[in-house]
Amino acid sequence: QVQLVESGGGLVQAGGSLRLSCAASGSIFSINAMGWYRQAPGKQRELVAASTSGGSTNYADSVKGRFTISRDNAKIAVYLQMNSLKPEDTAVYYCYLVLGYTYWGQGTQVTVSS
16 A cells, blocks of 8 residues: 655745655555646646656646755655745645556645735
């Protein structure tokens, strides 16, 4: 059984910063990818940032230059540093872990006030 636990969400003013954390536990032997999606009210879930097993990273155009994804393979954890936050970044953020199957965290709310 694999579990992902997220933390770090909250309320912040526009221009502020937050750091999301996601720690995985369970029978994990080979990680294909880890990353973050988000879902705003009334919108589809969208990829925010991804970190592949080869070490490459991908970002949504809307967050490039503001968000940074990092991971700690020893801890099986992934982080998302979010700077220069905008009200349109308000969403529930979900971390994911790809093994042979994709596992999801429970989500953490990020609210950016104007």
